[in-house]
Amino acid sequence: MTQFLFRDDSYLRSTAATVTAITPEGGIVLDRTVFYATSGGQPGDSGTLQRAEGSAISIATAVHPDGDKTQIVHVPEAGAALPEVGEEVVLELDWERRYRLMRMHSALHLLSVALPFPVTGGSIGADKGRLDFQMPEVPGDMAAVEAALNAMVEAAHPISQEWISDAEMEANPELIKTMNVKPPTGQGRVRLIRIGSIDLQPCGGTHVANTSEIGKLAIGKIENKGKQNRRVNLLFAD
Numbered sequence: 001m002t003q004f005l006f007r008d009d010s011y012l013r014s015t016a017a018t019v020t021a022i023t024p025e026g027g028i029v030l031d032r033t034v035f036y037a038t039s040g041g042q043p044g045d046s047g048t049l050q051r052a053e054g055s056a057i058s059i060a061t062a063v064h065p066d067g068d069k070t071q072i073v074h075v076p077e078a079g080a081a082l083p084e085v086g087e088e089v090v091l092e093l094d095w096e097r098r099y100r101l102m103r104m105h106s107a108l109h110l111l112s113v114a115l116p117f118p119v120t121g122g123s124i125g126a127d128k129g130r131l132d133f134q135m136p137e138v139p140g141d142m143a144a145v146e147a148a149l150n151a152m153v154e155a156a157h158p159i160s161q162e163w164i165s166d167a168e169m170e171a172n173p174e175l176i177k178t179m180n181v182k183p184p185t186g187q188g189r190v191r192l193i194r195i196g197s198i199d200l201q202p203c204g205g206t207h208v209a210n211t212s213e214i215g216k217l218a219i220g221k222i223e224n225k226g227k228q229n230r231r232v233n234l235l236f237a238d
């Protein structure tokens with residue numbers, strides 16, 4: 001089983017690791033990783049895997065094989081030479097991209113506070129993100145929503161994680177804002193992300209430690225996605 005180092009420290013950019021398996025598709029499995037794997041709307045990390053003999057393998061993304069959330073496969077760029085099982089390697093994140101994904105992921109949690117409607121979907125990118133809301137009427141004053149969002153950023157709320165049992169999760173369904181994404185129960189415990197006193201929701205993603213790190217935000221296009229659903233795009237203003 002792979003140790004998910006990003007879960008307790010999302011700021012870890014690099015780690016030494018040992019290759020434990022190569023998948024039939026040519027993916028690389030390690031005993032530990034700093035690479036987040038695609039899930040919950042957040043894309044997998046990219047970066048490099050440094051081999052002991054000096055060469056480097058570009059890693060295009062990281063995924064959970066067959067949806068198995070206890071495993072992470074590092075997907076190399078096509079045509080890369082693969083390391084041997086047992087080989088010691090050093091993993092290095094494309095930190096610039098990952099840090100923007102962290103800032104945007106935290107920003108979308110704030111958006112779910114600024115727009116308190118059920119969330120039906122979402123996507124996180126390094127340049128923009130979006131949430132789909134069950135929100136038949138778009139609030140008239142979106143400038144006020146944007147101002148509220150930036151006030152939460154500037155208020156410098158701490159962001160932290162905590163864990164509850166599956167049973168506690170089932171007893172508190174109001175914590176779930178995203179209707180069609182089930183919190184990852186079945187492993188005995190569920191991870192929650194707390195933003196100061198303003199938000200608490202189940203989430204497996206990587207976040208910044210303080211809302212002030214997000215920077216100024218701008219609400220982008222609002223698109224109609226059927227009668228009930230509105231897609232709200234969010235951008236970094238810088």
Ligand SMILES: [Zn+2]
Nearest residue numbers: 105203204205
């Ligand atoms: Zn999240």
